[in-house]
Each structure stands twice: as C-alpha cells, then as structure tokens.
Amino acid sequence: PGAADHSIPFRTIADAYRLEEALRELEQSEADKIRVAIVGGGYSGVELACKLAERLGDRGRLRIVEMGDQILRASPDFNRDAAMKALSDRKVWLDLETRVANISADTITLAYRDAEDVLPVDITLWTVGTKVSDVVTTLPLAKTERNQLKVNTKLQVVSRPDIFALGDLAESFDATGQRVPSTAQSTFQQAQYAAWNIWATVNHRPLLPFRYQHLGEMMTLGMDNATLTGMGVQLDGPMAHIARRLAYLYRMTTLDHQIKVGLNWIAKPVRDLLSL
Known part of the structure; x- marks a missing residue:
C-alpha cells in the first residue's frame, strides 16, 4: 500500500527527471541526512544505489529492500560479490528477506519475519517488476497473464504471423526451448533475427528461428x-x-x-x- 502514491518508479526518462528534481530539492535543503529507500535488489536497484551513494556522499543514508535472501539472484557469483563489496564500501544498508508493508510520504514500513519497522525516508524508489506498455495491452493479440505478447521461435505473434514482436513486451522462447531473458542483450540479438525474418517474409524466403547466445x-x-x-x-x-x-x-x-x-x-x- 502507498507505492503508487508515494514512491518513484525507475523505468522511464520521465522517472529519471522526477528523481533528479527530488534530489536537487533535498540537496539544497538544510537537512543533514538524505534518506533513500530502494525497493528491489536487482540490477536497477543495485546500480542506482551505488551511484546515489556516491552522489550524496556523507549526507546519504541508503538502503536496499529485497524480498529474496540475496541481491542479483540471476547474476554470476563474481558480479554479485563485486556488487556486495561496492555496496558495503558505500555504506548502503541491505534489508534481505524483507517486504514492504506500507509506504507513506515520509516513511516506509518494512516487514521482516513477524516484526514490522517504520523508518523515516525522504525518497522511496520502486525498481521491482516490469510493466508492459499500455499500447500493447490494448492490442487484440494473444497475450500472457502478464500482458506480454505470445510469440513463436521466429518472433511472430501467435495467430498473427505478419506481426513480429521482441524485447520485454513479448514472452519468447528460442529454438532450443529456453526462455529468453528480458534484457537489452537479448533484445539486440532478437532485432537481427526480426529484421531478417521480416525481409524473408516479404521475399518468400525461409524464416530463421531465434537462438539466444549469452555473451556475458x-x-x-x-x-x-x-x-x-x-x-x-x-x-x-x-x-x-x-x-x-x-x-x-x-x-x-x-x-x-x-x-x-x-x-x-x-x-x-x-x-x-x-x-x-
């Protein structure tokens, strides 16, 4: 409760400008501490915490709230260890196995096991979850429960082979049957296949099934x-x-x-x- 009204999402350019404006107001104030809670210990949350900690310096009091028992669950151990060290060096507090019970204009309520703590906060950033574009949700096409478009291995929308979809707006499995992660790396690779398959469709040539290659x-x-x-x-x-x-x-x-x-x-x- 309260996330929609009292937290700042971090998905769009508009969100970044909104965060910048909030930070400038706090930096220009006489407050001796600037308290920031970041909900989500994924890539966005960790990268954001490191940069904000450096920007705010000694005035910053940052914490990451993560429901899981570790940050960067899908990340290689080497990267996770480097991130843990970077957060520790910047004095970013980690609240693991903790959920957000409530967010108000100046507090965040955290639930850990059977206890709840109400903490003062100046900014709450919400980095968890991805939201499909409103335009996509209105399209009369086959979708998943998360409103992602259903596509086949050739990136064609199910039941509409004349439409191709890629990136995080589509649920995709490659030619080997593995789920394609919703990352910039996979989308960049999909773009090459989609471009070829569109050309192949126009010119009556065989289409290529997408094969994802994890490059790091x-x-x-x-x-x-x-x-x-x-x-x-x-x-x-x-x-x-x-x-x-x-x-x-x-x-x-x-x-x-x-x-x-x-x-x-x-x-x-x-x-x-x-x-x-």
Whole structure:
C-alpha cells in the first residue's frame, strides 16, 4: 500500500527527471541526512544505489529492500560479490528477506519475519517488476497473464504471423526451448533475427528461428566502477568501467553517434574540472 502514491518508479526518462528534481530539492535543503529507500535488489536497484551513494556522499543514508535472501539472484557469483563489496564500501544498508508493508510520504514500513519497522525516508524508489506498455495491452493479440505478447521461435505473434514482436513486451522462447531473458542483450540479438525474418517474409524466403547466445553480463557500480563477466573474462573496478563503456560504444548504430558519444565522454571530465 502507498507505492503508487508515494514512491518513484525507475523505468522511464520521465522517472529519471522526477528523481533528479527530488534530489536537487533535498540537496539544497538544510537537512543533514538524505534518506533513500530502494525497493528491489536487482540490477536497477543495485546500480542506482551505488551511484546515489556516491552522489550524496556523507549526507546519504541508503538502503536496499529485497524480498529474496540475496541481491542479483540471476547474476554470476563474481558480479554479485563485486556488487556486495561496492555496496558495503558505500555504506548502503541491505534489508534481505524483507517486504514492504506500507509506504507513506515520509516513511516506509518494512516487514521482516513477524516484526514490522517504520523508518523515516525522504525518497522511496520502486525498481521491482516490469510493466508492459499500455499500447500493447490494448492490442487484440494473444497475450500472457502478464500482458506480454505470445510469440513463436521466429518472433511472430501467435495467430498473427505478419506481426513480429521482441524485447520485454513479448514472452519468447528460442529454438532450443529456453526462455529468453528480458534484457537489452537479448533484445539486440532478437532485432537481427526480426529484421531478417521480416525481409524473408516479404521475399518468400525461409524464416530463421531465434537462438539466444549469452555473451556475458556487465554492471555499473558507481561513477567509475563496474563489473563484467563473459567470454572467459572476469573483471571489476575502473578497468571494467572502461571496458563496459567501450562495449556500449561499439554497439551504437552509426559512426556519427559513436563519435559524438565518445567525444562527450572524453570532454566531460574537463568540463567538470572547469566548473569547480
């Protein structure tokens, strides 16, 4: 109760602007502490906690509330361990096996086993769960209980082979029968298959069943810290941060975009130094 009215979701650009505005108001206030509760110990919650802890510094009092017995349940052990260390170094409190009983404008009620605690809070961030776009929910197409579109291995919507769907708006299984995770990595791979299959449909060529290949996992754990695993490599710290940025730069669609983003990354430290 209270999540819809008193927490800030973290899914869209509008949510990010809303969080930024709330942070600026608190930073400009005379409060000696800025208390932030982050609901969800998944990728978004952990990455957000690390960056907010660095931004708020000694004024920050951050906690992650997670119903499970560990954060990043689907993450490799190496990345989870690196994340635990990053959170500990930044003094982020972990409430594991804990559920949110209630959220008000300035408190959060946490339930652990048979006890409940009411804690003061300035911002509550809600990072758990994904919501399918309202546009998708209104489409007269086959859907799952979570309103995701049902697709076959060729990414065609069930009963509508002329429509292709990918990403987290669709429940997808690949050619081997494994469920495709709702991640940017899998969506990027699906896009290549979807593009080919659309072309193949138009030109009466055989369609390709999607095959997901897990290439590894990268996480940001602060302004200049990250962790990554994949292709036989395990890396954390500043070098992982650089490797992660280079990987994202490589994945950008055009050379012009790559140059603009790369130059912005190079120039940002200089701008920050000049603004001091």
